[in-house]
Amino acid sequence: MKTTRxxxxxxxxxxxxxxxxxxxxxxxxDRKVIVTGISMVGGDIPTIDPQLAETSxxxxxxxxxxxxxxxxxxxxxxxxxxxxTFEVTENADGGATYxxxxxxxxxxxxxxxxxxxxxxxxxxxxxxxxVTAADFYYGIMRGLDPRTASPYxxxxxxxxxxASDFNxxxxxxxxxxxxxxxSLAELQAATAVRLVDDATIEIDAPANTLFTAYIYGLWxxxxxxxxxxxxxxxxxxxxxxxxxxxxxxxxxxxxxxxMTLIKNPFWPGTAGVPQAKIDEVVFRFLDPQQQLAEYExxxxxxxxxxxxxxxxxxxxPVLSAEYVTGTNPCSYYIGFDNLEAPTxxxxxxxxxxxxxxRETIVTNVTKRGETxxxxxxxxxxxxAPTLELFPDLGISYDPTKAQEEFAIxxxxxxxxxxxxxxxxxxxxxxxxxxxxxxxxxxxxxxxxGLEVTLDPRESATYFASLSEEAPAAYRSGWxxxxxxxxxYLYDVFFSQTTQNDTGFANEEFDQLVSQARLSQDNAERxxxxxxxxxxxxxxxxAIIPIYWYALALMVKPNVERAPSVTGNEAYYLWDIR
Amino acid sequence: xSAITHPPAKVASLKPPAGQSLWSESWQRLRRNRAxxxxxxxxxxNVLMALFAPVLAPLPYDQQVLQDNNAAPxxxxxxxxxxxxxxxxxxxxxxxxxxxGADKLGRDLWSRIIWxxxxxxxxxxxxxxxxxxxxxxxGLIAGYFGGWLDNFLMRTVDIMYAFPTxxxxxxxxxxFRTSFAQPEPGTFAYSLGQLDTASGGMxxxxxxxxxxxxxxxxRLVRGQVLSxxxxxxxxxAHAMGANTPRIMFNHILPNILGPLIVAETLTIPTYxxxxxxxxxxxxxxxxxxxxxxxxxxxxSRAISSYPNQALFPAIALFLVxxxxxxxxDGLRDALDPRMRGVD
Numbered sequence: 001m002k003t004t005r006x007x008x009x010x011x012x013x014x015x016x017x018x019x020x021x022x023x024x025x026x027x028x029x030d031r032k033v034i035v036t037g038i039s040m041v042g043g044d045i046p047t048i049d050p051q052l053a054e055t056s057x058x059x060x061x062x063x064x065x066x067x068x069x070x071x072x073x074x075x076x077x078x079x080x081x082x083x084x085t086f087e088v089t090e091n092a093d094g095g096a097t098y099x100x101x102x103x104x105x106x107x108x109x110x111x112x113x114x115x116x117x118x119x120x121x122x123x124x125x126x127x128x129x130x131v132t133a134a135d136f137y138y139g140i141m142r143g144l145d146p147r148t149a150s151p152y153x154x155x156x157x158x159x160x161x162x163a164s165d166f167n168x169x170x171x172x173x174x175x176x177x178x179x180x181x182x183s184l185a186e187l188q189a190a191t192a193v194r195l196v197d198d199a200t201i202e203i204d205a206p207a208n209t210l211f212t213a214y215i216y217g218l219w220x221x222x223x224x225x226x227x228x229x230x231x232x233x234x235x236x237x238x239x240x241x242x243x244x245x246x247x248x249x250x251x252x253x254x255x256x257x258x259m260t261l262i263k264n265p266f267w268p269g270t271a272g273v274p275q276a277k278i279d280e281v282v283f284r285f286l287d288p289q290q291q292l293a294e295y296e297x298x299x300x301x302x303x304x305x306x307x308x309x310x311x312x313x314x315x316x317p318v319l320s321a322e323y324v325t326g327t328n329p330c331s332y333y334i335g336f337d338n339l340e341a342p343t344x345x346x347x348x349x350x351x352x353x354x355x356x357x358r359e360t361i362v363t364n365v366t367k368r369g370e371t372x373x374x375x376x377x378x379x380x381x382x383x384a385p386t387l388e389l390f391p392d393l394g395i396s397y398d399p400t401k402a403q404e405e406f407a408i409x410x411x412x413x414x415x416x417x418x419x420x421x422x423x424x425x426x427x428x429x430x431x432x433x434x435x436x437x438x439x440x441x442x443x444x445x446x447x448x449g450l451e452v453t454l455d456p457r458e459s460a461t462y463f464a465s466l467s468e469e470a471p472a473a474y475r476s477g478w479x480x481x482x483x484x485x486x487x488y489l490y491d492v493f494f495s496q497t498t499q500n501d502t503g504f505a506n507e508e509f510d511q512l513v514s515q516a517r518l519s520q521d522n523a524e525r526x527x528x529x530x531x532x533x534x535x536x537x538x539x540x541x542a543i544i545p546i547y548w549y550a551l552a553l554m555v556k557p558n559v560e561r562a563p564s565v566t567g568n569e570a571y572y573l574w575d576i577r
Numbered sequence: 578x579s580a581i582t583h584p585p586a587k588v589a590s591l592k593p594p595a596g597q598s599l600w601s602e603s604w605q606r607l608r609r610n611r612a613x614x615x616x617x618x619x620x621x622x623n624v625l626m627a628l629f630a631p632v633l634a635p636l637p638y639d640q641q642v643l644q645d646n647n648a649a650p651x652x653x654x655x656x657x658x659x660x661x662x663x664x665x666x667x668x669x670x671x672x673x674x675x676x677x678g679a680d681k682l683g684r685d686l687w688s689r690i691i692w693x694x695x696x697x698x699x700x701x702x703x704x705x706x707x708x709x710x711x712x713x714x715x716g717l718i719a720g721y722f723g724g725w726l727d728n729f730l731m732r733t734v735d736i737m738y739a740f741p742t743x744x745x746x747x748x749x750x751x752x753f754r755t756s757f758a759q760p761e762p763g764t765f766a767y768s769l770g771q772l773d774t775a776s777g778g779m780x781x782x783x784x785x786x787x788x789x790x791x792x793x794x795x796r797l798v799r800g801q802v803l804s805x806x807x808x809x810x811x812x813x814a815h816a817m818g819a820n821t822p823r824i825m826f827n828h829i830l831p832n833i834l835g836p837l838i839v840a841e842t843l844t845i846p847t848y849x850x851x852x853x854x855x856x857x858x859x860x861x862x863x864x865x866x867x868x869x870x871x872x873x874x875x876x877s878r879a880i881s882s883y884p885n886q887a888l889f890p891a892i893a894l895f896l897v898x899x900x901x902x903x904x905x906d907g908l909r910d911a912l913d914p915r916m917r918g919v920d
Contacts, residue, residue, distance in 0.1 A: 289878055308681065308879035311647060315661070315668030364643035365682065424774075429859050435681055438865050442641045453774050454864050458751075 032278040032576045034559060037294070037303040038569050042287035044256045048237050050222040051143040054151040056479070059219055060568050061283065064261055065244040066224075068217030069100050069136060069201075071272030074564040074573070077382065077483035080272025082217055083131065084201075088208060095161065096208035098216065100201045106131045107266050108225055108243040111251045118249045118264050131245045133201040135223035140193050142229075143220040145184070146170055152220040154498050155481055155491065159215050161192035161204040207518050210382070214482035247276040247572035259283040261571075276572040288431075292554075301559045302569075305552040307432045310367050313554070322557060325369050327565040328549040330479035331376055331488070334425070334440070335543050337470040339503040341413070342421060348409035349541040352473070353395050354402035355447035356440055362547050365439050366432060369550035372396070375533040376478075377488040378548045380565075383522050384485045385530040393530055395537050395545070399447045406448045418449045426455040427475035428462035436546070437475060470501045477549075479567055485529050489513045493536060504542035509535045599912075603835075606911040613907020619900035627694040634688035635676070639865040642683035645670060649678035653885045660883065668882070678885045680875060686886065689867040690893050696779060696856075696868040697849050697897060700786060704848035705841045707787035708794045713837070715791065716798025717825050721806060731799065734792045746785040746851060750860040753781040777866030782855060786848055797840055801833035835912035842905035846898040853894055869894040 039056045047053055048061045071082030084100040091097060107120040108129045120128045143150045144157065144167045157163045166187040171180045192204030205212050215221075225236070225243040232241045239250045247269075248261035261281045269275040286294065288306035295303045296319075305313060305323070313319040334352075336343040343349060358372035374394030379386040385393055406418070415421050425441065427433045437454055444450045455471065466474060480487045490513045491497055495505035509532050516528035537545055555561045562573030607613055626633060648670040654660040661667020672679070676687040719730040753773075773780040805811065806829070814828050855861040856870030864871070869890045876887025 289880075293881070306878065309882045311668040312882040315663075315666070360643055364646050434864055438639075438682055439641060439643060441865070442639070456859065456864065458754075 031280060033280040033282065034278055034302065034571065034574055034576065035282040035284060035300045036569070036571070037284050037286050037291040037300055038553060039304075040283050040285050040291075042290070043285055045253075045259060045283070045285065048242075048250070048253075048259075050139065050219045050224055051148055051150045053219055056568065057283075057285075061259060061261070062219045062222070063246075063568055064248040064281065064571055065246045065250060066219065066222040067246045067270070067273050068219070068222050069102070070213050070217035071270065072214065072217065072483070072566060073272055074566045074568070074570040075562060077565055079213055081270045082272050083136070083223070083270070086213065086216075088213075090208055091204070094207060096205050096212070098203045098205060098213070100133070100136075100203070100216075102131070102133045102136060102199050102201065103268070103270070104130060104132070104199055105268050106245050108245055109249050109264050109266050110243055111239065111249050111262055118262060118266065120266055121243055129243075131223050132198040133195055134198060135225065136201055136221070137193060137195040138226045139224040140221050141188060141191070142224060144191065145188070147184075150220055152218065152481075155218060156215055156221055159205050159209075159212050161206055162187070162190045163192075166191045208520075209486070209517060210520060210522070211482055211484035211486055214484065218481060247273060248281060251280065257285060259285075273570075273572060277575040278571070281571045281574075295554055295556075302553060302555045302561065305368060305554055307367065307435075310552070319554065322554045324551065324553040324555050324561060326551040326553075326563055327378075327380055327567075328479075328551040329378055329381060329483070329565065329567045330477055330549040331373060331378060332370075332436075332475075332477045332546045332549065333373070333376065333543045334546065335466075335470065335474050335476050335502045336541075337472050337503060338505075338540075338542050340472070342409075342423065343472045345409050345413055346539075346541060347405045347412060348421075349544075350395075350538070351402045351405035351409055351448060352444060352450075353537070353541050353544040354398045354405060355444055356544055356546065357397040357443055358546055359397065360443075361436060361439055365435055366547065368552035370547040371550070373545035373547050375537045376493075376543065376545050377485045377529065377533065378480075381480060381488065382484045383516070383525040383529060384488070385526055385533060389526065390530050393534060395541070402447050406450070419451065421450060422453075423450065423472055424453045424455045425473045425475070426457055426471040428459040429456035430459040433475055440546075466501045467498070470503065474501075476501070483566070485525070486513070486517050489529060489532055489536070490517050493542070502542050504536070504540060506535055506540055509540075599835075603908075603911040607907050610907040610910060612903040613911075616900040616902070616904035616907065619896055620904065623694050623698055623897055623900075626691050627698045630692050630695055634685075634691045636685040636688045638684065638689045638692040638867050640684060642679070645672055645674070645679050645683035646681050647679065647879070647883055647886075648672035648675060648683065649883070649885055650675060653678050657884050659881075660885070677889045678883070680872075680886055681879065684865075686872075686889055689872060690869070690890055693867045693869045693872060693890065693893070694897075696777075696862055696866070697852060697894070699779065700782065700848050700852040701845045701897075701901065703783045704786050704790050705845060707783075708790040708841065708844070709837075710791075711787075712791035712794025713798055715795040717802055717829070719795065720799035720802025721821070721825055721829070727799070730795070734795050737789075737792050740789075742789050743851065743854065745789055746855065747858075747860060749785040749788065750781060750855060753784070754860065774863070778861065778863035779866075782852055782861055785855075786851055790844070790848065793844070794837070794841070797837065798833065801836060802829055805829050805832055839905060839909040839912060842901060842908055845901040845905070849894070849898055849901070 039060045041057065045057045045061055046055055047058055048065070050062050050066050053059050053062055068082045069084045070086065071080045072078070073080040083106065084102045086098050086100045089097045089099070108131060109118050109120055112119045123129050142148050143153050144163050146167055146169055153167050157167045166184070169184060169187055171177065194202040196202055203216065223245070228241060228243045229236045235241055239253050242250050244250060244264070245267065247264055247267045249264045251260040251262040253259045259282070263276045263279050267275055284291070284294070284300055288304055289308070291300060291303040292306055292309055294300040313323065336349050338344060362370040362372050374387070374396055375385070377384040410418065410421070413421070425437055427437045434456060441452055441454060444452055457465065466476065478488060478492055481491070492499045493502070493504055493509070494500065494513055495510050512528045512532040516525040516532070519525050519528070536542055558577045560575040560577060562570050564570055649660060650673045651662070651671055654662050654669050654671070660669045662669050662671045664671070675685045677690070678686050680686060680689070715730055719727040769780070811824060811828060814824050819828070852861060852868065853870030853873065856868040857874040859874070861870055862868045872890035873887050873894070876883070876890065880887050
């Protein structure tokens with residue numbers, strides 16, 4: 001009896017010892033893994049194809065896996081070295097040629113689940129496939145090709161000679177497909193991107209501006225693996241097919257749940273995009289409320305703060321210490337249909353704008369460190385007017401002026417009272433937009449006696465529907481694509497751009513932003529942009545600027561976040577203490 | 578002396594008096610059912626709340642006091658220990674202006690719950706109304722005439738039934754909301770859209786629920802008619818020369834009404850929950866019009882910081898659904914002919 005009990009005790013002890021040693025073995029190879037929900041939403045990342053990406057979730061993932069010809073120092077927006085070095089030569093016609101010399105030491109890689117390692121990819125002869133200028137040429141052309149239907153092609157199109165003809169060629173219904181292919185090939189050849197050799201690519205720009213180099217680094221112009229895309233088609237972005245080259249490689253994409261990136265040891269590191277310090281990044285696709293719950297449960301390391309829980313987090317000594325803020329380069333505004341009644345009346349638009357108490361909105365509704373906006377472009381963007389330099393620029397809450405303008409508007413529109421004016425305010429029904437719109441609805445009611453109806457719309461199709469037909473008044477927002485005021489004023493409100501849903505067209509504005517676009521002198525540009533802003537938000541009141549966003553993140557104390565000001569997180573700079 | 582003053586009435590009451598109708602007898606049985614009676618009381622209170630919302634609500638349902646966002650009275654913070662007032666190092670703004678607290682835009686929860694009763698109760702009456710109007714007639718015709726007509730109507734019902742009801746309503750709502758978003762003025766779609774806007778988005782909910790609610794009723798009525806059609810009293814009515822509509826409405830209908838009322842009362846909570854669900858997922862009423870479903874939806878996003886914002890509308894919803902369920906249950910017992918003379 002005694003011996004059996006002793007034997008049983010021994011065996012239990014043995015099992016426990018084995019278990020402990022196993023745990024020891026696991027912790028010995030402790031990997032640095034960061035789980036994050038920043039920029040993610042519930043559902044799935046729409047795509048990680050650089051040429052097809054448009055949401056911040058997609059762009060954030062792509063930035064970790066594909067590096068552009070140029071890169072940005074995410075902590076200060078400065079231009080930094082990416083996959084290439086470049087030289088600019090001025091041309092006789094006022095344009096400029098950018099000559100990029102692409103690094104030759106970066107291989108295409110893929111994660112191999114059998115060996116649990118990132119491996120270099122080889123071609124048929126067994127040689128390692130390196131990223132070359134040809135891969136960039138392919139990526140750029142794939143983005144510009146109208147058949148790819150890249151949602152972001154419109155940005156580089158303005159900065160590559162000949163690209164707009166190529167990108168704009170659409171096959172008419174019932175058109176001759178063969179002739180279409182033929183003219184596409186001709187236009188592609190006429191597009192001023194030249195592949196000189198494996199290391200060199202040249203691009204002709206219509207002008208030498210301060211920000212063209214940033215545009216050439218955008219995700220839509222990154223290198224993509226032609227041979228993988230040819231073989232797998234739309235499925236090339238799946239983990240078992242994809243080829244990448246940046247600081248991280250794709251380890252797993254569990255659709256609708258999470259995406260895991262693993263450090264790419266073959267990425268040599270550049271000044272702008274160094275080697276990753278951590279082993280893995282896991283993106284979890286969760287809505288803000290779920291993110292916070294997971295954060296408090298310790299399952300996720302970095303999240304965005306949901307508005308509803310803000311007060312509690314601020315009052316909690318532990319949670320408030322983990323709160324991180326910073327620049328989030330986006331503007332929140334209400335756009336008007338400037339062409340159709342009743343919002344084609346400038347006095348009505350101005351009245352509505354004067355009647356919005358932005359300070360109250362940022363302190364009592366959105367709460368998380370936003371700044372009441374007086375104009376469209378964020379002041380911390382390059383060449384943007386700042387509140388210090390232009391204390392009286394722009395528009396702000398002024399009920400008296402609002403009522404005066406409203407009275408004029410009613411007379412001009414032929415209404416005897418505010419109740420005859422029918423106006424609806426459309427918005428995408430997600431996040432806090434409903435709360436902000438209801439607050440504005442009440443402000444218009446109180447200041448102007450105007451009763452507007454709210455028109456909440458489905459988020460997924462909202463922005464596409466704006467481009468088709470802009471509602472009379474609609475909520476919108478704009479985040480910079482590259483750190484320059486041109487990305488705000490020219491790209492969105494120049495009369496000819498595709499992003500201009502308002503129909504706003506003003507000759508002086510167009511002339512100002514075109515001049516500022518080409519100028520190399522930032523002091524002069526600030527003056528020009530200040531004048532343009534005054535036209536946009538006061539004289540024409542084409543939009544109502546509401547607020548400039550701020551970051552509201554929570555990051556666990558053992559995680560070192562790189563303070564990005566670009567609105568995208570750079571996980572290759574993050575670390576774990 | 579005392580023996581003589583014994584009330585003789587008591588003896589009489591042991592036996593149901595001759596000539597008492599089924600309905601008054603049922604009412605007496607219902608009155609003895611405490612749970613059902615409680616249900617009736619809750620429903621009556623809610624109906625009054627909905628009718629007199631403008632008078633009863635202390636504040637307008639859409640009046641925002643943005644400074645008081647998420648404010649709560651002291652007793653609510655005592656009820657939920659994690660809702661610590663600011664004065665005690667917590668985060669909750671204390672304000673006794675709001676009986677149950679205020680939402681994230683500083684709107685009074687209690688007033689919004691009172692106004693929200695309108696939406697829920699309107700659905701509770703529109704649902705049965707459509708269902709009885711359409712379902713009853715279809716069921717009567719199918720059951721009474723039989724043959725190819727019966728076959729045709731019932732197969733139609735079968736096909737409609739094949740759609741999962743809730744999914745069907747969601748599809749309908751999405752269709753309405755998108756196709757009536759911006760029609761040309763003057764068209765039928767435009768006037769429908771205007772009506773919907775004027776009703777705060779309720780019109781399309783009614784249409785959606787109405788379109789799906791009548792099938793079950795039609796089946797039930799048809800079954801009941803089939804069981805009555807060959808009874809002797811119908812033959813007698815035929816023999817007396819009564820015409821078809823008279824037989825259908827004056828002879829058959831009164832005899833099958835009991836089960837129909839019970840079935841319909843028990844379905845009302847389903848309609849209420851459909852509306853709440855639609856509003857919860859954002860397909861229901863338009864803001865700032867409150868519905869309990871949309872209030873629970875808004876509140877659920879702040880559930881760990883301000884549980885009162887989801888809990889109170891949820892209690893209101895629970896009470897009304899509970900009330901209709903118990904009333905339906907009580908009616909079933911009360912209207913059952915086999916219960917006659919029992920108790």
